[in-house]
Amino acid sequence: MHPRPRALRSLVIGLAFTSACAAAASAQTVQLPSTSGPATGLADSAALRATVFGTAPEDMAPLPARVPLTEIDIKLPWANPVPAVFWFDKRLRVWLSAQKTPAPLAIVIAGTGGSGNTDKLATLRAALYGAGYHVLTMPSPTFPGFIVSASRTGVAGDLRQDGEDLYSAMQAIIRHLPRRVQVTDIDVLGYSLGGANAAVVKAIDSAEGKLHIHRALMINPPVSLFTSIGRLDRLFALSIGSGDAGIERLYRQLYAELANLYRASDRVELDEDFLLGAAAVVLKTDAEFSAAIALSFRLDLVNMFFAGDLYARTGVVVDPQHPPKVGDPLEKFEMTLRAMPFSEYFARVFAPYYLAHRAGATVKSLVADNRLDIIGDSLRDNEDYYAQTNSDDLILDTSELQWLEHTLGARIVVYDHGGHLGNLGSRGQIADMLDMLAGRWHRPTP
Amino acid sequence: MPVVALGLAACGLAVLAGCATQSVDIHGMPAATPAADNAAAAANRAELAAAIANEGREDIAESGATPSPLFTPADAPSMVTYDPWERLNRFTYRWNARFDSAVFLPVANGYRCLPSPLRSGVHNFFGNLTELSTMLNDALQWRIGNGVRSLGRFLLNSTIGIGGLIDVAKHVRLPSAPTGFSDTLGTWGVHPGPYVVLPLFGPSTLRDTIGLAGDIGARYGINLFDLYRGSFWKTGSMDVADAVDERANTAFRYYATGSPFEYDDIRFLYVRKRLLEDTGLHRHEKPQKPAPGTEAGR
Numbered sequence: 001m002h003p004r005p006r007a008l009r010s011l012v013i014g015l016a017f018t019s020a021c022a023a024a025a026s027a028q029t030v031q032l033p034s035t036s037g038p039a040t041g042l043a044d045s046a047a048l049r050a051t052v053f054g055t056a057p058e059d060m061a062p063l064p065a066r067v068p069l070t071e072i073d074i075k076l077p078w079a080n081p082v083p084a085v086f087w088f089d090k091r092l093r094v095w096l097s098a099q100k101t102p103a104p105l106a107i108v109i110a111g112t113g114g115s116g117n118t119d120k121l122a123t124l125r126a127a128l129y130g131a132g133y134h135v136l137t138m139p140s141p142t143f144p145g146f147i148v149s150a151s152r153t154g155v156a157g158d159l160r161q162d163g164e165d166l167y168s169a170m171q172a173i174i175r176h177l178p179r180r181v182q183v184t185d186i187d188v189l190g191y192s193l194g195g196a197n198a199a200v201v202k203a204i205d206s207a208e209g210k211l212h213i214h215r216a217l218m219i220n221p222p223v224s225l226f227t228s229i230g231r232l233d234r235l236f237a238l239s240i241g242s243g244d245a246g247i248e249r250l251y252r253q254l255y256a257e258l259a260n261l262y263r264a265s266d267r268v269e270l271d272e273d274f275l276l277g278a279a280a281v282v283l284k285t286d287a288e289f290s291a292a293i294a295l296s297f298r299l300d301l302v303n304m305f306f307a308g309d310l311y312a313r314t315g316v317v318v319d320p321q322h323p324p325k326v327g328d329p330l331e332k333f334e335m336t337l338r339a340m341p342f343s344e345y346f347a348r349v350f351a352p353y354y355l356a357h358r359a360g361a362t363v364k365s366l367v368a369d370n371r372l373d374i375i376g377d378s379l380r381d382n383e384d385y386y387a388q389t390n391s392d393d394l395i396l397d398t399s400e401l402q403w404l405e406h407t408l409g410a411r412i413v414v415y416d417h418g419g420h421l422g423n424l425g426s427r428g429q430i431a432d433m434l435d436m437l438a439g440r441w442h443r444p445t446p
Numbered sequence: 447m448p449v450v451a452l453g454l455a456a457c458g459l460a461v462l463a464g465c466a467t468q469s470v471d472i473h474g475m476p477a478a479t480p481a482a483d484n485a486a487a488a489a490n491r492a493e494l495a496a497a498i499a500n501e502g503r504e505d506i507a508e509s510g511a512t513p514s515p516l517f518t519p520a521d522a523p524s525m526v527t528y529d530p531w532e533r534l535n536r537f538t539y540r541w542n543a544r545f546d547s548a549v550f551l552p553v554a555n556g557y558r559c560l561p562s563p564l565r566s567g568v569h570n571f572f573g574n575l576t577e578l579s580t581m582l583n584d585a586l587q588w589r590i591g592n593g594v595r596s597l598g599r600f601l602l603n604s605t606i607g608i609g610g611l612i613d614v615a616k617h618v619r620l621p622s623a624p625t626g627f628s629d630t631l632g633t634w635g636v637h638p639g640p641y642v643v644l645p646l647f648g649p650s651t652l653r654d655t656i657g658l659a660g661d662i663g664a665r666y667g668i669n670l671f672d673l674y675r676g677s678f679w680k681t682g683s684m685d686v687a688d689a690v691d692e693r694a695n696t697a698f699r700y701y702a703t704g705s706p707f708e709y710d711d712i713r714f715l716y717v718r719k720r721l722l723e724d725t726g727l728h729r730h731e732k733p734q735k736p737a738p739g740t741e742a743g744r
Binding site for chain 1: 469470476478479480482487488491495516518519522526532536537543700701702705706707709710711718719722723
C-alpha cells in the first residue's frame with residue numbers, strides 16, 4: 001500500500017456501514033404479526049420501504065447544479081457551561097446558502113437527532129436555493145451539538161422550550177449574517193420533529209415580533225412527540241426485542257450476512273458501493289425494515305438521553321458527582337442507553353427535571369405541553385401555517401392525522417404514500433412546498 | 447471638537463467590545479453539486495442492481511471453486527473491541543480532530559477549489575503509484591489473478607493513461623483492487639491485535655499499523671519514477687500532496703455527529719469493517735469460531 005490515510009477513508013466507509021447496520025435486521029428470529037393491513041399495526045410494507053429508502057434518485061425534483069455553502073459557528077451567551085466530554089460542541093454550527101441578490105430567507109430545521117447538514121436538509125436546501133431563497137439549515141434541538149451550545153436547559157424534547165431556544169439562536173445568527181446577505185422576508189420550515197419546532201417558532205415570533213416570520217411549513221410533523229416516539233419504541237420492541245441482547249442479535253445477523261455476501265464476491269476492499277448494495281439485499285421482510293427504522297431512531301436518541309442525564313444531574317447513567325472527563329472510556333454509557341426506550345428518558349430525566357423547574361407542572365401537563373395543541377389556535381386561524389404529510393406516515397395514528405387535517409383545513413396536503421419522509425425531495429412534494437412557502441398553494445379539487 | 451473625540455472614543459470602545467464578544471466564525475465551504483450528485487446516485491443504483499444480481503455466483507462459477515462455507519451469526523466477532531490503550535487512543539483521536547479542523551481540512555478545502563480534471567489527475571497519479579506494491583502483496587497473498595490485474599492496470603495507465611494521470615484501465619473493466627501488507631499479514635494468519643489510533647492517519651489496529659509501515663517502506667523501496675529519492679523537500683512534498691489529495695477525497699468530518707460516543711462508534715465500525723475484509727482473505731476456508739468471551743480484534 002502507500003502512506004495514505006487509508007484509515008480516514010475507511011471511516012467514510014464505516015459511516016456507510018452504519019446505514020447498512022441500520023438497514024439490517026434479524027428477521028428470522030422475530031416474526032411480526034402477519035395480519036393484512038399495516039404490519040405491526042404501525043405501518044404497511046410500502047410505508048416501511050419508502051421510509052428506509054427515501055425518494056429514488058430518478059423521482060427527485062430538479063435540483064440546481066451548484067449550491068454555495070457557508071458554515072457558521074456561533075457561540076451563544078446563554079448556553080450552559082460545556083461538560084468536559086462535549087468539548088467539541090461549544091459553538092452552534094449552522095449552514096448558509098446565500099443568493100447574491102436580495103431574497104427571502106428560508107430557515108430549515110432538522111428532524112430528531114439531526115445535525116444542521118443532514119442529507120434531508122441538503123435536499124431541501126438545494127430545492128429552496130434553486131427557487132431563489134437564501135437558505136439557513138439548523139440542527140434539531142435534540143441534536144447534541146444544539147443541546148450543548150444553544151439549549152438553556154440541556155434537557156431537550158419540550159416543544160415550547162426547544163422553540164424558545166431555536167428562536168433565540170435564529171435571532172443571534174441573523175444578527176451575524178454577512179452584510180452582503182440581504183433578507184427580504186423570513187419563512188421557517190422543518191421535517192419530522194423539526195416541522196413541529198418550526199411551527200412553534202413562528203407562534204413565538206407572532207407574540208414577540210422580533211423576526212417577523214412570514215410562513216411556517218411542517219413536513220411530516222408529529223402531533224405529539226411522546227406518542228410518536230412511543231410508537232417507534234413499540235416498533236423497536238416488536239422488531240428487535242428488548243435491550244442490548246436484541247441489538248447484539250441484530251448485529252450478528254448483519255455481520256454474518258455481510259460476510260457471506262462479501263466472501264461470495266471477488267472484492268478486496270469493502271467499499272461504499274458494496275455496503276449500499278448489501279443493504280438493499282439484506283433487507284427483505286417488513287420485520288427487517290421495521291428494525292432498521294426503529295434502530296436508527298433509537299441511536300438518534302442516545303446522545304440526547306446522555307446529555308439530558310448529564311445536565312439535569314438525574315444520575316441514570318452519569319454519576320452527577322463524578323461526571324466523565326475527557327479521555328474517559330464512555331462505551332458503557334452508550335451500551336446502557338441504547339437499550340433504553342424513550343419512555344425511560346421521559347420518566348427518569350425529562351419529567352424529574354421539568355417537574356422541579358416549571359412551576360405547577362404535573363406529569364400530565366408535561367405530556368399535554370408536548371402536543372401541537374399548544375399552538376392549535378394559531379394553526380387553525382392563521383393562514384400562514386402549512387403542512388405536508390402522508391396518509392401512511394408511521395409516526396401518526398389515525399386520530400392524529402385527522403387532527404392535523406381538521407386543524408389546518410385547506411392548508412395541508414396529505415399524500416397517499418411515502419411513509420415517514422419517504423417522498424421528501426420528490427417532484428410533487430417539492431412543488432407543493434415551494435407553492436406553500438410562496439403563499440400560492442391551493443388544495444387540488446378532487 | 448471634544449464631541450467628535452468622545453464620539454470616536456465611543457466608536458472605538460464599541461468596536462473593541464464587539465471584538466471582545468465576537469463569537470462567530472464564518473467560513474466558506476466547497477459548494478454542493480446536488481444535480482450531479484443525484485445523477486450519480488441514479489447511475490450507481492442502476493449499476494448496483496445489475497451487479498448484485500450477478501455478482502458472487504459468476505465468480506464462483508468462473509473460479510470453479512466450491513462455494514465458501516457460510517457464516518452464521520455465531521461466527522460474528524463480539525461487539526466489544528479490544529482496546530487496551532484506550533486513553534492514549536482517545537487523546538490521539540482528539541488531537542487528530544483538532545489538527546483536522548485547524549490545518550488538514552482547510553488545506554483540503556482550498557485544494558478542492560482547483561479544477562476537477564486537475565484533481566482527478568493527481569488522484570489517479572497517486573493511485574497508479576500504489577499498483578506495484580498492490581501487485582507485490584497480491585503475489586505474497588498468492589492471489590495471482592489480482593496481481594495480474596494490477597500489473598495490467600499499471601501498464602495501461604502509465605502509458606496510455608499518460609504516466610497514471612488518467613485511469614484508462616477502469617474503463618476497460620479493470621477497476622482497482624488495492625491491497626497492502628496488512629492484508630498479507632492477515633492472509634498469513636496474523637490477528638488484527640489491539641485497536642490503535644495513529645496521529646494523522648486515524649483509526650488502525652496493531653497489524654494495520656505494521657502493514658502501513660511496510661507499505662511506506664515498499665513505496666520508498668520501489669521508488670517508482672525516482673520520486674522517492676533525493677532531497678527531503680522533494681519526497682516530503684510528494685507525501686503532503688498525497689495526503690491532501692486523500693483528505694480532499696474523504697467526506698469524513700470529525701465530530702459532525704456532535705456525539706461524545708463518536709470515538710466508540712468509529713472504533714466499532716473500523717474494526718468490524720477490517721474483520722469483514724479479513725473474512726474475504728480466507729474466502730474458501732471455514733469461518734473461524736471465535737472463542738467464547740474474546741473481544742474483537744484480539
